[in-house]
Amino acid sequence: MKRSAAAATLSLFACAFLASPAQAKDKDAQFFQTVEGQWVGPGEIVAGKYKGTKFVCTLDGSTPAEKAGMTLDGSCRVGIFNQPMKATIVRAGNSYKGSFLDGSAGKGLDITGGNVSGNRVVLAISRKQLNGAMQAKFNDDNTMNVTISVRLDEALIPVVGMTLKRVDGTAVGSIAEN
Structure with a gap:
């Protein structure tokens, strides 16, 4: 039970690499390109029933050739358990749509919107009656x-925190801070 709850909570972070079309297309594309490459990092569940559960993720980021968007594919490890992680997001009209694993209809999450601003992205996430950012x-x-x-x-309560480090030699341009 602990493993599946931790995996479900971890699924939320995979959405970190999605953006909103409200910003100029070039800014969104630049942000997506910045997350290309290999990433590794620790994290922790910081609230709720599984508070204190630590994990480590290894992810490969790529961008599609024809549309603005991002795919992250890899896994997260909690103790001896390894959970596959995959998130895909693409521009759809005036918004971005995406899913983690099989979306909220299965065991994953839906990405329902977001906004890129300088060196950060903030995304709306949803799974059945759970909403968050x-x-x-x-x-x-x-x-x-x-x-x-x-x-x-009416409050947003932090549940998961993590730090990812780039582990490949991918050269990226700097992202402007806001």
């Missing part, structure tokens, strides 16, 4: 902090 912020070209929060009444 994910924020990913680049501290520099090779370090990204991810926070996932769930909505409880």
Whole structure:
């Protein structure tokens, strides 16, 4: 039970690499390109029933050739258990749509919107009656902090935090801070 709950919570962070069309297409494309490559990092569930559960993720980021978007594919490890992780997001009209694993109709999540601003992205996430937000912020070209929060009444409560480090030699352009 602990493994599946931790995996479900971890699924929220995979959405960190999605953007909104409200920003200029070039800015979104630049943000997506910045997350291309290999990423590794630790994280922790910081609230709720599984508070204190630690995990480590290894992810490969890529961008589609024809549409703005991102795919992350890899796994997260909790103790001796390894959970596949895959998130795909693409521009759909005036918005971005995406899913983690098999979306909210299965065991995953839906991405329902978001906004890229400088060195960060904030996304709306949904699974059945659970709504929340994910924020990913680049501290520099090779370090990204991810926070996932769930909505409880009118407040957003942080649930998962992690830091990913780039582990390949992918050269990226700097992201402007806001």
